[in-house]
Amino acid sequence: MSAAVSTYIPTVLPTEGRLGHLTPExxxxxxxxxxxxxxxFNGKTPIDQTVPSSFKGQAREVEGDDASAAPAAPAQKPGWFSRGKSASETSTAPAAPRFTGQDLQKAFWKLTMMDHPDVLVLKYIRARKWILADALKMFINCLKWRIVERMDELIQLSDQELDAKYPKFIEQMRMGKGYLRGADPHGRPMSVINTRFHFKGDQPAETIHRFTLHTMECGRMVVPEGTENVIVLFDLSDFGLQNMDWGFVRLFVQCFESYFP
Structure with a gap:
């Protein structure tokens, strides 16, 4: 009796446009x-101060402890004694920019951490089809987004501290709603999302927002050297309309489209 012939075709990871396989161009x-x-970073190029959104159509609000995020005071009409003076004499000092080159540079190195800087930026360049201006805009928006989203706290705070700040944060972990486990044959970490455990009203919207970003950031941090991707597995077993959350879907898609290429 002859042995069965395997039809499995191993996946070949792409090398085009990766570090070590770049063309002169x-x-x-x-x-x-x-x-x-x-x-x-050095202030030679002006920075667009527009705040990036967490998902299309809805901008994130920054907490009150960020002084730069405070709304600007309404402009006051000039008084009687200011008549006849030029606008430059009566106007107040311009507001400090929300994002500076130094802020973006700090965010960049916190994003890079143990990664190879070239490997990191090449992801954004490839995502924008090697169009330099588009790639740079995408990367700058990512750095601004990480500042607004306070991504540092997801790394620096413990699970207990995050749970105290965002109620039911640890509960999301304990129920197995989303977690990292193992890797595929190419060493790419695997993130499993059990959709049947998610009910939109069971936890504050901010908690699931932060938990989603925490899971993404953890996945990015455990990618081994020589690997650039994370495998995301959606388990739709017993999924129903009660588990659907369009806000989460928009956040998830926007993050992978714009901030985690």
């Missing part, structure tokens, strides 16, 4: 990206 684009990025 791609290498030049990478060099130009770094030059323009440091022009932003």
């Amino acid at each position: 791609q290498t030049e684009t990478l060099k130009q990206f770094w030059a323009q990025l440091y022009d932003v």
Whole structure:
């Protein structure tokens, strides 16, 4: 009796546009990206102060402890004694920018951590089809988004501290709603999402928002050297309409589209 012939075809990871496999043109684009990025960090290039959104159509609000996020006071009409003076004499000092080059540079190195900087930025360049201006805009928006979303606290605070700040945070972990477990044959970490455990009204919206970002950030941090991706597995067993949460879906899609390429 002959043995069954396996039809399994092993996956071949792409190498085009990856570090160590760049063409001369791609290498030049990478060099130009770094030059323009440091022009932003050093204040030579003005920074768009627009706050990026967490998902399309809804901008995130920054907590009150961020002084730069406070709304600007309404402009006051000039008084009687200010008549005849120029606008420059009567106007107040311009508001400090929300994002500075130094802020973005700090956010960049906190994002990089143990990753190879070239490997990191090449993800954004490939995501924008090697169009330098689009890739730089995407990367700057990612850094601004990480500042607004306070991504540092998801790394620095313990689970207990996050649970105290965001009620039922640990409960999301204990019920197995989302977790990292194992890796595929190529060493890519696997993130499992059990949709049947999610009910929109069972926890505050901010808690599931932070838990989602925490899971994404943990997945990014455990990617081993030589691997650039995380496998996301949605378990739709026993999934029903009561488990559907469009806010979560929009957040998830927007993050992978714009901030975790």
